[in-house]
Amino acid sequence: MxxxxxxxxxxxxxxxxxxxxxxxxxxxxxxxxxxxxxxxxxxxGRVRVLAAVHPRVLGLAVLAHLAIKVSSSSDDILRQVESLDSTVYISETTGPFQIVVEVRMKTMGELYGVMAEIRRLSDVVEVNVLLYERVIQSLFLGEEPSLEGLVMDQTDIDIMTILQRDGRAGFAEIGEAVGVSMSTCRSRVLRLLESRVIQIGAIERRSDTAGDLVFGCGVTLRADSTEIERFLSAIDGVSFVARTIGRYSLVATIAVDSQRDYNRVVRNIRALPSVSLLDTWLHTNIVQERFEDSLDKLMSAAN
The missing domain is CATH 1.10.10 (Arc Repressor Mutant, subunit A)
Incomplete structure (x- = not known):
């Protein structure tokens, strides 16, 4: 590239x-x-531009990071975890935990149920959970949506469904498909974007980023997160940052071009005065990365 x-x-x-x-x-x-x-x-197909609906709009208030330790080959466990409706990201990793999963759901009770289901799988030794207190940076999970006074109807849902497939579809094309004028379609799309109901961005096909080293890091802080948030915001390869409740204060996902870049980033994070502990793991095989939400979920949220 x-x-x-x-x-x-x-x-x-x-x-x-x-x-x-x-x-x-x-x-x-x-x-x-x-x-x-x-x-x-x-x-x-190397790049797709699509819309993602903010999970809060869908009533998904609980976002969590699960680290799964297994005692044998992870292939069968990966297939079973991938079949769960709540997963949006699944990756094989290095380190003490062999699988990392991101889940989104409505309640803590649902999270408890998913964790219990995973723990019952053969060869699962441990499931460690981190709750996302606040997502600071993400490809498609921006600031909290502004929903006060916002009313969505079937036309909005139809527009979002089209944008989930093609985020650069023209206003005239979308308007014709949903039965409204180009100007009406433009107004509705801008309203959805400005209220942060949706975010539209580009994603790369994973096979074309195979040369990158993608690693996760868990950070324990001795102070607030301002310093490390500022540091991570200046790194181009950072795709995800969240403040968490659990064994770490913050987790991040970072892509670098080489082992040398990885060492440099890790050394610089560890040198920050606010950082007391940094653990890292490599994402060796990203099994699932889901951005689209079903029409049923959109309908449920709108109603």
Whole structure:
């Protein structure tokens, strides 16, 4: 991947509907070249731009990170965990825990039930849970949505469903599909974005990031999280940061280009005065990374 492609993908992660002119200005190129590169990335499937609905809108108030320790091959356990409705991220990892799972659900009771179900699986030795107190940075999980006074109807749901498949679909195309004018469609999409009900961004096909080292880190702090939040916000490869309740104060996911970069990032985190402990684990095989939500969930949330 060349520098222009990398810059465009980085920009599209933050604003998946940025126009070709806006993208060209941000990367210092011309519109025609940018349009050609973006269209090639999308047509090849290397990059997808899609909308994600904030879990709070769907009534999913409990977000958690599960670390699973197994006593033998993890293949069968991975298949069984992947069949659970609540999972949005599953990865094989190095270290004392062999599987990391992210789940989203409505209640603590549901979380307890999922953990009990996983613990009953053959060869599962331990399940350790971290509750997300606040998600600080994520590809698709931004600030809390502003839902006061917001009313969504079937047209909004239909629009969101289309954007989950193609976040760069044109207003005219979406409007025709859902039975409203282009201007009405534009107003509705902007309202959903401004209220943070949805976020639209780019994701890369994992096979095209195979050269990256993707690692997770768990941090215990001796002070508040301001210092490390500021540090992590300046690293391009950071895709996820959350303050947590459990054995760590904060967890993060970071992609780097090399072992040298990994060592540099880890050393710099450990050198922060507010950090008392840093554990890391490599994500060796990302099994599931789900961004879309079903129409049933959207309907339930709207009603």
């Amino acid at each position: 060349n520098d222009l492609e990398s810059s465009l993908i980085h920009r599209l992660r933050h604003d998946g509907r940025a126009s070709f002119s806006e993208l060209a200005k941000s990367v210092g190129s011309n519109r025609a070249i940018v349009a050609s590169v973006v269209n090639q990335l999308l047509a090849s």
